[in-house]
Amino acid sequence: MELKTPAIRSPALGQILVLVAGLVIALPVAVVLMTGLTEGGGAAWTHIRDTLLTSYLTGTVSMLALTAMLCLLMAVPAAWLVTMFRFPGRGMFEWLLVLPLAAPGYVLAYAWGDLAGVGGPLQSALRDATGWSARDYWFPDISSLPGLSFVLACTLYPYVYLTARAAFISQSVCTMEAARSLGASASRTFWSVALPAARPAIAAGLALAMMEAAADYGAAEFLGVPTLTYGIVRAWKSFGEPAAAARLAFVLLALILTFVIVERQARGRAGIQQSSVRWRTISRVSLKGPAAMGAAALCTGLFTLAFALPVGRLVWRSLEAGTRVASVSDALLNSLILAGAGAAFAFILALIIALSIRGRGALSTFARLAASSGYAIPGAVLALGALAIISILPFAMTGAVALAALAWVYAVRFTAAGTEPMAAALARAPASIGLAAQSLGASPLRRTLEVDLPVAMSGAAAAALVLFVEALKELPATLMLRPFNWDTLSVRAHAYASDERLAAAALPALLITVAGLAPVILLSWQMSRARPGSNA
């Protein structure tokens, strides 16, 4: 026997659990793909292929390219500044800049659409100040592809910011001090040493951000930008052709797979670079005068655009409208229950998969891949799959069945987000612990239960919180599957916003954001603690 030490190996139970977890996740995806392959797609598909597919494809690809660029521009300089330098507000910005992650794309789209629209406060102020009419000046159009990219980058750049910051902290201290001691300037150190070393981590963060951007439905719909995901939902709801929607999903999945591969490869390479185990506190360079002001201004600007301004507008709108929390208390309760159920389901699946990773078996790879593809697939598509499956089964899509279906879709969609923190916890634990257990004669099952499980649970709080909030934010699948009297905050916000009643949408949108803050702050805090090098 070689040193392959599966955590869940021969015990049939473990294998079966992983298989079941994988299948549970893969099933809706597979059903959708099968529908796309086998069913004709109907007249709607011919229409979509001939007239819309090109614009969906170019729309999605250019939106992703622009979003990626904006994410990098927002995230990398800010991460570099807060990690390497000392300037007024630095410690605060370190975690403030993660907060935009709390607001889902569609919430920022509502807020920014309101702020930057022709009747919104920004343009009104401009007109009032200058006496111009709307046709006397040019103003960036928020209801456009660049507008969508901007909004998505605002909420997704923290993925890149987090990975970039972690990379700068963990990988560069020694090398960068070496570079500096050899007389390299700060900018040269950044471009020639730090950035190349951090590139895999940045790519991994960016791939995650791109998956989220590609899966966005609410923001694209609200801003009227034709993307593949928008097209999928439209094929379903306007043309009434699930098969055509499934074919579009196929195209999207191909695109997404590219990001999954990029992320995998980047992660693989990132692992190798973890060479030094000696940690030292980073000695931050103090910025003086204009440089310090510039750094603070850049961080302030980023935080204002991505969070303070849009969220502030939502606060203003709900105060102005006088919406009482009581008016959405039922939706709040529904959200908590549904997200709780979905998170619990996803958590169990994520735990099973995380525990199986050490084994590197085919089943584990399958389950992990299934989770990744589920994560990348828009909720609307998964809902289609769930609907198709349930239509075969002998019960009606009501009450408990619909709730179960929704929890299932949440689990399919988000398990990957829970697997990662637990997998990370396992990866941090030295392999020797497991080997020691094995050499002491512990059975693989016992080793899994008594060694790996407790280790994985150390990442559990973060995983559970992430899962919970992701489920809370989910929109399209909730729209499609929720049973009677089960409106959630996201559903309510969407309904009001589509009714052109932004004032009413503001409060539920705000509550989603507030709920989202908790795990974001926890994650940010954990990250800064997990890296001894960051103690400043």
Added chain:
Amino acid sequence: MSKIVLAIASLAILAACGQSEPPAQPAEGTDAAATASEAAGQVLNVYSARHYDSDKVLYAKFEDETGIKVNVRESGAPELLETMKAEGAESPADVIIASDAGALYRFQLEGFTQAVKSDVLEAAIPAQLREAEGHWFGLAKRARVIVYDPQLLPAEEVDTYADLAEERLKGELCVRSSTNIYNLSLLSEMIGRNGSEAAEAWATGVASNFARPPEGGDTAQIEAVAAGQCAAAIVNHYYWLRLATGTTEERLTAARTAVSFPDQDTTGTHINITGAAVSSTSRSPELAVRFIEFLTTPEGQALLTSETKEFPIVAGAVNPEGLDLLPAFKQSDYPLTDLGSRQAEAQAIFDRAGWN
């Protein structure tokens, strides 16, 4: 030549000062109560494309008066239709509520409505506003009007729909996407009245007058007029009314614009409805009819229109606050049943006309 075209600036601000108190939250039935009444079989499942707090009050009132428990699923009309397709004959829906006759037509076309007979409904609702066999019933009315900037355009230049296709309005029009059901229904009526060619010529003319590519909803078009981006826009009347009775900021927006009810000297302004249908899958159609009848009572009508600012359709019903900002107007008598059957053609015409 009496033209009912309004410049309502000051009026709007005055009338909107007293904003209505949002209706109180209905008591939520507990799960246990729901189960109990379900056991008794007195449950009504409503699929509604509306999202108003006043609707919750409406349901609660109906529950109080009848002891029938009301379950609600709210979503966009297209999503509700697809949900029903997925559920098939097992769909629990009893009542379908949707805005626009064109939307209700889609449910009918897919076989999800059933013909019901009710003397109460036939007496209360004008024949134009309901499906002849009783597949759906109009409950509240909306008009598709022209909102314009009185500083830029004299009223008589925007007092017909045909005006909007005139070359003098080049670069002056704002309107939402043609995939929107309101525009589809408007063009459907034109096809029905004037024929496809005339309708296409109109759509092409309007599209060549756009100040910007279609974007946003009706409210966004009004804001664009108020901001000076365009001189006129096609919108449903209640979007303007909601601004005119809204926050200070919103009232200022409405005050910069005026409302024109088109075609007053000829066929009348295009109207549409919010309506209800009895689901073909309903196991208790008599409860469903009872519920729809409740919506035509003065109380039901008031609650249906109080937040939406639509026109009640039953004679004697109390108007929602702010409705008196708009004049009495001549409405088109075009049968709404015919709107749905021309939808596909209307969409094709819009596509050819370059009206996205």
